[in-house]
Amino acid sequence: AIQLTQSPSSLSASVGDRVTITCRASQGISSALAWYQQKPGKAPKLLIYDASSLESGVPSRFSGSGSGTDFTLTISSLQPEDFATYYCQQFNSYLLTFGGGTKVEIK
Amino acid sequence: QLQLQESGSGLVKPSQTLSLTCAVSGGSISSGGYSWSWIRQPPGKGLEWIGYIYHSGSTYYNPSLKSRVTISVDRSKNQFSLKLSSVTAADTAVYYCASGYYTIFGVALDYWGQGTLVTVSS
Numbered sequence: 399a400i401q402l403t404q405s406p407s408s409l410s411a412s413v414g415d416r417v418t419i420t421c422r423a424s425q426g427i428s429s430a431l432a433w434y435q436q437k438p439g440k441a442p443k444l445l446i447y448d449a450s451s452l453e454s455g456v457p458s459r460f461s462g463s464g465s466g467t468d469f470t471l472t473i474s475s476l477q478p479e480d481f482a483t484y485y486c487q488q489f490n491s492y493l494l495t496f497g498g499g500t501k502v503e504i505k
Numbered sequence: 506q507l508q509l510q511e512s513g514s515g516l517v518k519p520s521q522t523l524s525l526t527c528a529v530s531g532g533s534i535s536s537g538g539y540s541w542s543w544i545r546q547p548p549g550k551g552l553e554w555i556g557y558i559y560h561s562g563s564t565y566y567n568p569s570l571k572s573r574v575t576i577s578v579d580r581s582k583n584q585f586s587l588k589l590s591s592v593t594a595a596d597t598a599v600y601y602c603a604s605g606y607y608t609i610f611g612v613a614l615d616y617w618g619q620g621t622l623v624t625v626s627s
Contacts, residue, residue: 430610430612431610431611432611432614441618442601444614444615447608447611451608485551489611493565493568494554494612496544496551496554497551499551
């Protein structure tokens with residue numbers, strides 16, 4: 399089964415900072431990668447699909463890039479409501495896998 | 506827009522079977538191009554995909570759970586269900602149901618239930 403490794407596992411940042419989170423797949427998955435945001439006590443929310451497509455209603459400060467095995471989620475200017483945990487998710491051979499998560503905390 | 510709501514027992518004894526149902530409103534569970542997933546999250550940990558059922562009825566499961574999992578659909582009630590057998594304390598988690606739509610390259614989970622905590626304890 400394909401494994402996803404996210405880095406870092408946590409980071410501290412300030413409002414207005416540019417933040418980048420990385421997700422690496424154990425084998426190539428083309429662009430079959432999505433990103434989710436989860437706040438405490440809430441269900442995850444879809445942000446990005448197909449590696450770089452922004453889900454409807456998601457602010458444009460979120461962007462995704464990459465293909466094959468290496469992917470990034472970028473928040474161009476961190477806002478107070480963006481402090482949360484972020485997960486990547488892949489789809490390959492009818493199976494899904496999530497990354498371990500990256501917690502974005504306030505510096 | 507879709508709304509999903511989990512229901513079921515919040516406390517299950519070890520070795521017994523966990524049973525949850527996800528009621529779907531705002532759309533038909535028989536809609537083409539959609540799959541219906543279960544995902545869980547142990548307290549303080551990350552997300553784990555359990556499996557999904559496609560609108561056609563085909564099922565796909567996490568290989569690590571496959572021997573214990575059954576996902577089924579009740580089209581008359583517009584809901585789908587999860588059964589996880591032989592549970593242990595390691596199965597204690599918040600269980601989410603979610604809808605997944607097929608994109609160009611994969612599957613994106615766009616609507617989620619609020620989640621329900623299931624505790625395995627005697």
